Each structure stands twice: as structure tokens, then as C-alpha cells.
Amino acid sequence: MAAIETTSLTKRYGDSVLAVDDLDLTVEEGEIFGFLGPNGAGKSTTINMLLDFVRPTDGSATVLGYDAQDETGEIRERIGVLPEGATLYERLTAREHVEWVADTKGVDTDVDALLERVGILEDADRAAGGFSKGMRQRLGLGMALVGDPELLLLDEPSSGLDPTGIQDMRELLRAEADSGTTVFFSSHILSEVEAVCDRVGIMNEGRLVALDSIENLRDESTGAATIDVELAEAVDPDALDVGSIEGVQRVSADGDTVTAVCDEPAVKVDVVRHVDERAIVTDILSTDTSLEELFNQYTGAESAGEGSVAPEAEQREQEVSA
Numbered sequence: 001m002a003a004i005e006t007t008s009l010t011k012r013y014g015d016s017v018l019a020v021d022d023l024d025l026t027v028e029e030g031e032i033f034g035f036l037g038p039n040g041a042g043k044s045t046t047i048n049m050l051l052d053f054v055r056p057t058d059g060s061a062t063v064l065g066y067d068a069q070d071e072t073g074e075i076r077e078r079i080g081v082l083p084e085g086a087t088l089y090e091r092l093t094a095r096e097h098v099e100w101v102a103d104t105k106g107v108d109t110d111v112d113a114l115l116e117r118v119g120i121l122e123d124a125d126r127a128a129g130g131f132s133k134g135m136r137q138r139l140g141l142g143m144a145l146v147g148d149p150e151l152l153l154l155d156e157p158s159s160g161l162d163p164t165g166i167q168d169m170r171e172l173l174r175a176e177a178d179s180g181t182t183v184f185f186s187s188h189i190l191s192e193v194e195a196v197c198d199r200v201g202i203m204n205e206g207r208l209v210a211l212d213s214i215e216n217l218r219d220e221s222t223g224a225a226t227i228d229v230e231l232a233e234a235v236d237p238d239a240l241d242v243g244s245i246e247g248v249q250r251v252s253a254d255g256d257t258v259t260a261v262c263d264e265p266a267v268k269v270d271v272v273r274h275v276d277e278r279a280i281v282t283d284i285l286s287t288d289t290s291l292e293e294l295f296n297q298y299t300g301a302e303s304a305g306e307g308s309v310a311p312e313a314e315q316r317e318q319e320v321s322a
């Protein structure tokens with residue numbers, strides 16, 4: 001049984017906004033699935049339809065085998081949810097929030113252990129009204145974990161978290177998956193998705209434009225690769241004639257560093273050999289298609305940063321000694 005299955009799932013807002021367009025998506029049990037896309041791509045609308053917060057215009061969805069519209073009670077008992085911008089009760093303490101969810105779900109829970117897991121045990125008895133954004137997010141996650149759910153549905157779980165918080169979140173999601181929980185989460189933070197996900201789906205303008213592991217998506221992408229070759233001294237790049245190498249798209253030079261953009265990673269080796277025969281190479285920096293570029297290829301964003309690509313999206317860089 002699939003953890004999540006959508007069939008031609010569609011949501012229109014009025015006549016002009018097609019928020020989710022004919023979405024067919026299957027998330028298998030036990031997967032960590034990253035749901036990516038720029039602002040307005042339709043991620044939250046999809047999650048909201050899975051939770052029956054929003055009714056589809058067309059199509060259907062099942063969650064853990066139950067119909068997302070007709071069997072919401074069965075679904076709620078079995079899943080943990082962190083909605084976008086989780087709403088908290090300002091006067092209730094962290095502990096009271098967790099107890100409230102446990103009561104609603106009709107389960108016993110070790111509140112202290114749970115708050116410890118999400119890193120806010122020290123603040124267990126403080127009212128949530130005074131919580132920082134990161135603390136709110138941690139509490140929201142704690143609430144989602146109540147009752148050891150079979151499926152976690154998390155909308156932007158890292159939102160508001162500092163780097164330590166993001167790291168904690170990754171470890172927690174991995175631990176959950178290791179214990180058999182399916183994790184489905186949306187994110188703008190591509191490096192975060194890469195670090196934890198088995199597969200990703202990339203949404204753009206309501207449509208699923210890619211669905212695969214990041215590794216496979218990388219292989220399928222244009223594979224452009226860049227290499228920086230550092231030389232012992234500045235050399236006229238025309239004299240090196242790097243542009244004549246088959247598969248080199250562009251060459252530029254900055255002081256003692258020559259940069260070549262290649263059609264595919266294998267061409268970088270030819271560049272190094274070629275330059276090494278004509279000058280003294282002191283260092284090499286190789287860059288594969290970054291996740292950010294990959295994302296942009298699928299969503300049509302023109303430059304890094306556009307379409308809410310997170311600034312911390314990592315470049316995959318590899319130092320290779322000369």
C-alpha cells in the first residue's frame with residue numbers, strides 16, 4: 001500500500017488560479033519524500049488537500065489507504081502534521097500543547113521525552129506566546145510526533161530554524177524513517193532535501209515537473225560542469241587555447257585561475273590534461289551541477305535565488321589535488 005497516492009488531483013481557486021493541476025503522485029511507505037518547488041508552486045495546496053483542509057476541484061487522494069475526503073478520522077489518528085506556520089495557543093505552555101494533542105488523539109505520551117527530542121524540554125512550562133520562531137517550529141514538530149504516527153506530513157519543517165535546528169531536524173527525520181515512519185515534507189531548502197530524502201518531487205506552477213532520486217535527477221540533467229584550474233602564475237587564456245577542447249562551452253580567466261564550463265563532467269579531465277601540458281597547475285576546483293541549478297532547470301527560474309531558491313543551497317564542490 002502506498003502511503004500517499006493522488007490521482008488527477010486538481011485544485012482551482014476561482015477561474016484564474018490553477019493551484020494544482022492533474023497531480024499523479026505516489027509516495028511509498030517508509031520513504032522520506034521531499035516536495036520541492038518555488039513559491040506558489042502548489043505544495044501547500046496539495047498538502048492541504050491530503051489533510052482535507054482544502055477540497056479538490058477534481059481527482060482524488062488516499063493517505064495510508066484511506067480516502068482523503070471521506071475517511072479523515074482514520075487518517076488523523078495515524079498521521080502527524082506540521083502545517084505551514086503552525087498555529088499555537090499563546091497562553092498554553094509547550095507541555096500543555098503536547099498533552100492537548102495526546103488527548104485529542106486518545107494516546108498516552110511521555111511529554112518530557114518528546115519535548116527533549118525536539119530540544120525544548122527546558123521550556124516545557126513556558127507559555128508558547130513568548131516562543132521564538134524556531135521554538136515554535138520545534139514545538140509544532142513535537143506535536144506532530146505525538147502517538148508515534150505512521151506518516152509525518154510536514155510543511156516547511158525547517159522554516160525559522162537555525163543551522164543547529166536544521167541539523168537536529170534532519171537527524172530526527174532520519175530516525176523516524178529508520179523506525180518505519182513515512183516522511184513527506186515540503187521545502188525550499190534544496191540542500192536540506194538532498195541531505196535526507198530518498199526521492200523528491202518538484203512542483204512548478206501546479207504541475208509535477210520531476211519525480212526521482214536527486215542522484216537520478218542529476219544524471220538526467222544537462223550535466224554542465226565547471227572546472228577552475230589555478231596556475232603558478234597568470235597566463236593569457238588564449239595562449240592556453242582551452243576553448244579548442246571538444247566539449248568546452250566557455251572559458252574565462254581571473255588572475256592565475258582559468259575557468260572552463262564543460263558539457264559534461266568527463267570533459268574536465270581533458271581540460272586539466274591540456275592545461276597541465278602548457279602551464280604549471282597548482283590547484284583544481286571541480287564543481288558539478290549544483291542542486292540549485294538542477295532546481296532551476298526544472299522550474300525555469302533564471303538565476304540562483306529566484307523562485308525562493310534558498311541562499312544556502314549548496315554547491316557541490318570537490319577539491320582535487322593537482
Ligand SMILES: Nc1ncnc2c1ncn2[C@@H]1O[C@H](COP(=O)(O)OP(=O)(O)OP(=O)(O)O)[C@@H](O)[C@H]1O
Pocket residue numbers: 013017018019020037038039040041042043044045046
Ligand atoms: N485560499 C486561496 N485562494 C486563492 N488562491 C490561493 C489560495 N491558496 C493558494 N492559492 C494560490 O494557489 C497557488 C499555489 O499556492 P500554494 O500555497 O499551494 O503554493 P506553495 O508551493 O505552497 O507556495 P509557498 O512555498 O509560497 O508556500 C498560488 O498561486 C496561490 O496564490
